[in-house]
Amino acid sequence: xxxxxxxxxxILHGVKENFRVDGRDREGYRPIELETNIVQHAFGSxxxxxxxxxxxxxxxLEIDVPFPxxxxxxxxxxxxxxxxxxxxxxxxxxxETLAAELANILTSAYRSPQTFNLKKLCILKGxxxxxxxxxxxxxxxxxxxxxxxxxxxxxxxxxxQIPLIKSINIDGDNIELNVSDSVFDCEKLDVANAPxxxxxxxxxxxxxxxxxxxxEQCSVGSVVVAISQEYFSTVTSIGKGSLHPRTMCNSLExxxxxxxxxxxxxMETLHNIQPDEDVxxxx
Amino acid sequence: xxIDHKRINGPEESVPYELFARLSGITxxxxxxxxxxANIRTDGRKFDEQRKIFLKNGVVSQAKGSAYxxxxxxxxxxxVFDPREIPNRSDYSLKGEIYCEFKFAPFSCPKRRLHQQxxxxxxxSSIMKKxxxxxxxxxxxxxxxxxxxxxxxxxxxxxxxxxxxxAGVALAxxxxxxxxxxxxxxxxxxxxxxxxxxxxxxxxMCQTQLTTEKFPNPNHAVVIISKLPMQQQLCQFHxxxxxxxxxxxxxxxxxxxxxxxxVPLVQKCLLSLVTxxxxx
Amino acid sequence: xxxxxxxxxxxKYYRDYLKxxxxxxxxxxxxxxxxxxxxxxxxxxDGSAIVKIGRTTVVxxxxxxxxxxxxxxxxxxxxxxxxxxxxxxxxxxKSGPPSDQAQVLTQIIxxxxxxxxxxxxxxxxxxxxxxxxxxYADIICLDYDGSLIDACALALISCLKVVTLPxxxxxxxxxxxxxxxxxxSPLNISCTFVATTFAIFDDKLILSDPSSEEENLSAGTLxxxxxxxxxxxxxKPGGSPLNEEQITKFISIxxxxxxxxxxxxxxx
Numbered sequence: 133x134x135x136x137x138x139x140x141x142x143i144l145h146g147v148k149e150n151f152r153v154d155g156r157d158r159e160g161y162r163p164i165e166l167e168t169n170i171v172q173h174a175f176g177s178x179x180x181x182x183x184x185x186x187x188x189x190x191x192x193l194e195i196d197v198p199f200p201x202x203x204x205x206x207x208x209x210x211x212x213x214x215x216x217x218x219x220x221x222x223x224x225x226x227x228e229t230l231a232a233e234l235a236n237i238l239t240s241a242y243r244s245p246q247t248f249n250l251k252k253l254c255i256l257k258g259x260x261x262x263x264x265x266x267x268x269x270x271x272x273x274x275x276x277x278x279x280x281x282x283x284x285x286x287x288x289x290x291x292x293q294i295p296l297i298k299s300i301n302i303d304g305d306n307i308e309l310n311v312s313d314s315v316f317d318c319e320k321l322d323v324a325n326a327p328x329x330x331x332x333x334x335x336x337x338x339x340x341x342x343x344x345x346x347x348e349q350c351s352v353g354s355v356v357v358a359i360s361q362e363y364f365s366t367v368t369s370i371g372k373g374s375l376h377p378r379t380m381c382n383s384l385e386x387x388x389x390x391x392x393x394x395x396x397x398x399m400e401t402l403h404n405i406q407p408d409e410d411v412x413x414x415x
Numbered sequence: 416x417x418i419d420h421k422r423i424n425g426p427e428e429s430v431p432y433e434l435f436a437r438l439s440g441i442t443x444x445x446x447x448x449x450x451x452x453a454n455i456r457t458d459g460r461k462f463d464e465q466r467k468i469f470l471k472n473g474v475v476s477q478a479k480g481s482a483y484x485x486x487x488x489x490x491x492x493x494x495v496f497d498p499r500e501i502p503n504r505s506d507y508s509l510k511g512e513i514y515c516e517f518k519f520a521p522f523s524c525p526k527r528r529l530h531q532q533x534x535x536x537x538x539x540s541s542i543m544k545k546x547x548x549x550x551x552x553x554x555x556x557x558x559x560x561x562x563x564x565x566x567x568x569x570x571x572x573x574x575x576x577x578x579x580x581x582a583g584v585a586l587a588x589x590x591x592x593x594x595x596x597x598x599x600x601x602x603x604x605x606x607x608x609x610x611x612x613x614x615x616x617x618x619x620m621c622q623t624q625l626t627t628e629k630f631p632n633p634n635h636a637v638v639i640i641s642k643l644p645m646q647q648q649l650c651q652f653h654x655x656x657x658x659x660x661x662x663x664x665x666x667x668x669x670x671x672x673x674x675x676x677x678v679p680l681v682q683k684c685l686l687s688l689v690t691x692x693x694x695x
Numbered sequence: 696x697x698x699x700x701x702x703x704x705x706x707k708y709y710r711d712y713l714k715x716x717x718x719x720x721x722x723x724x725x726x727x728x729x730x731x732x733x734x735x736x737x738x739x740x741d742g743s744a745i746v747k748i749g750r751t752t753v754v755x756x757x758x759x760x761x762x763x764x765x766x767x768x769x770x771x772x773x774x775x776x777x778x779x780x781x782x783x784x785x786x787x788x789k790s791g792p793p794s795d796q797a798q799v800l801t802q803i804i805x806x807x808x809x810x811x812x813x814x815x816x817x818x819x820x821x822x823x824x825x826x827x828x829x830x831y832a833d834i835i836c837l838d839y840d841g842s843l844i845d846a847c848a849l850a851l852i853s854c855l856k857v858v859t860l861p862x863x864x865x866x867x868x869x870x871x872x873x874x875x876x877x878x879x880s881p882l883n884i885s886c887t888f889v890a891t892t893f894a895i896f897d898d899k900l901i902l903s904d905p906s907s908e909e910e911n912l913s914a915g916t917l918x919x920x921x922x923x924x925x926x927x928x929x930x931k932p933g934g935s936p937l938n939e940e941q942i943t944k945f946i947s948i949x950x951x952x953x954x955x956x957x958x959x960x961x962x963x
Contacts, residue, residue: 521831
């Protein structure tokens with residue numbers, strides 16, 4: 133998408149007046165739709181639509197060997213696939229850089245044990261652990277990909293169920309794991325502290341959240357903040373352009389404020405989901 | 416894993432010998448406690464003291480611009496090549512592009528690195544690219560790409576900052592138009608203490624959560640910023656870990672202040688470059 | 696003016712100089728560039744060496760890991776040399792998998808190691824058929840300015856001489872090993888090899904220790920590797936044929952260079 137100068141000025145003035153093109157204020161989000169448990173063969177899944185941005189996340193579980201330097205912890209890995217359907221830019225190998233960037237930010241945001249406890253995924257110290265593979269598929273790109281992906285990941289992890297292990301038989305080097313026979317003997321993952329990401333975009337002199345594609349074009353610099361409770365688990369500047377340290381502080385404050393609010397609303401929605409029921413929530 | 420036919424391969428599996436060493440009993444908690452009570456870091460620095468920096472330009476004769484930087488034990492080399500047409504692109508782009516490749520030498524870290532770029536190196540490449548994209552006047556290089564390669568010979572913490580600093584010097588030597596010199600600093604945070612310019616062991620300590628019973632403060636993080644000092648602009652900002660807003664602000668303030676101390680070194684290096692080129 | 700002349704007619708530019716028995720960098724035809732060796736500056740490696748020959752810079756780092764010996768050779772460890780020519784060192788190389796030149800160099804270095812028999816791989820075995828050392832020797836070129844085989848070989852041998860390995864106690868009954876980091880011992884290296892490269896310019900002029908420009912303009916090069924008393928490797932890609940007499944001369948130059956380098960290595 134490319135905008136002419138007049139269009140850009142229009143957006144700029146809207147942001148200044150705290151009345152954006154689609155009627156939102158600077159801190160407002162577009163409507164979010166969430167569906168969970170839609171991929172049958174995954175352990176947990178979620179599809180999230182934020183206006184035109186569409187993301188599908190599936191969680192798979194594997195038994196693996198822990199890293200030798202961290203024998204008490206399980207593993208969590210993110211794979212991002214940018215479908216060529218999402219935007220013409222992703223054709224060929226175009227989406228790879230963005231995919232790598234998304235996976236890196238997610239890995240970094242989930243690294244601290246405060247955000248997601250990997251110790252719970254350990255089955256047998258140094259020998260066996262669960263590995264959670266989070267596969268993220270970008271179906272459509274309508275701006276603000278980072279926020280949408282982080283929410284979808286959180287929802288998919290919330291939706292995931294880890295089978296209970298009834299007994300472990302150790303015979304020399306062989307380890308036999310017995311999984312409970314009943315499919316309902318499962319444990320849910322704790323995602324209360326899982327980070328949500330907020331992209332703060334500087335347009336003119338003001339900062340806004342949840343930029344649309346057109347607004348992303350007008351931005352002079354953006355910061356992605358990952359908020360877990362009221363703490364920052366990752367902050368990274370994205371895109372071309374630079375920011376003054378003072379603007380950076382303002383963006384951090386705004387990101388934190390919005391992040392806490394978004395997380396609260398999202399957690400409420402997640403808890404309200406009944407099995408076999410699709411729920412969308414609007415803010 | 417597929418066999419790499421283009422290199423000589425060793426045995427299928429090998430492990431670092433450090434894994435079988437007698438446990439020394441040194442944990443992050445102990446190191447931190449000792450550092451905190453002594454109020455001085457293990458290498459004798461104050462918390463807000465940087466390591467000694469050595470900076471030299473023109474180290475690679477075949478490159479257009481190059482620089483070598485040492486920060487304490489950390490050793491990084493960066494080279495920059497002539498702008499070339501953006502490969503594999505059919506349409507004309509009004510702005511130039513930056514290509515960054517950050518690599519740790521296989522022997523540069525306590526654990527052996529593989530030859531292929533791993534995820535951490537890819538992430539560092541993209542952070543470095545971000546910092547330099549805002550530094551280079553891309554509109555003056557339409558349809559051109561500037562290649563920047565960084566190689567870490569010895570990683571003892573803050574390697575990315577060293578690479579960005581060196582890249583700034585190399586870009587200037589190569590004559591690539593830039594808005595300003597770029598200065599980058601890393602800080603590690605643990606329990607409300609800011610470790611400026613952390614060593615590798617401090618970096619690792621700042622990335623782990625200490626036992627919560629003894630240390631109730633959950634703050635632990637590593638923050639890297641790059642700044643254009645004359646323009647007073649942050650061209651790159653990256654934080655990972657877990658930290659509160661106040662802590663982040665204090666770290667940011669310390670970092671922006673420290674960036675200024677890098678500037679005279681870079682200026683001195685560039686000045687000698689100019690005077691040497693004038694002399695017959 | 697000279698600069699333009701050089702870029703436009705580089706071969707002629709060189710010929711003008713060489714007619715007067717001097718090279719553009721003020722060297723005599725048979726002169727070598729100064730050699731600098733710096734060892735053990737990289738503390739994360741178990742041994743390291745940086746070699747500069749003129750502007751050519753090569754770093755070699757050895758990292759030791761523990762592995763299981765091959766069933767065919769239960770009493771031997773491993774030494775895995777790899778030469779990397781990263782895009783950093785010259786605009787000739789692109790990123791990605793190793794270039795043809797890097798693969799050839801790796802093979803040459805591996806052949807030199809094998810032919811010279813400078814290291815007995817049995818000393819890398821900790822317990823037969825159970826546990827052995829694997830030394831990964833990574834040789835990285837930092838500045839590509841010709842005579843790379845010389846620099847790589849020198850970096851590798853200097854590095855091997857300073858490698859120290861920690862003591863390992865292995866209990867065959869329990870299949871457990873313990874490493875004592877405090878007690879380290881060096882390897883036993885039985886000989887030193889030195890490589891010398893010559894470029895054959897216009898089928899008759901011989902330039903020793905050529906720079907990258909000289910290598911490009913020459914029809915062929917010749918590399919002779921000698922170890923102590925013996926000739927252990929020769930490599931002559933491309934170009935004009937040489938007679939026996941010339942080759943004997945090169946070999947004697949190489950022996951002389953070896954003695955000089957040996958004297959220098961002995962001092963550190």
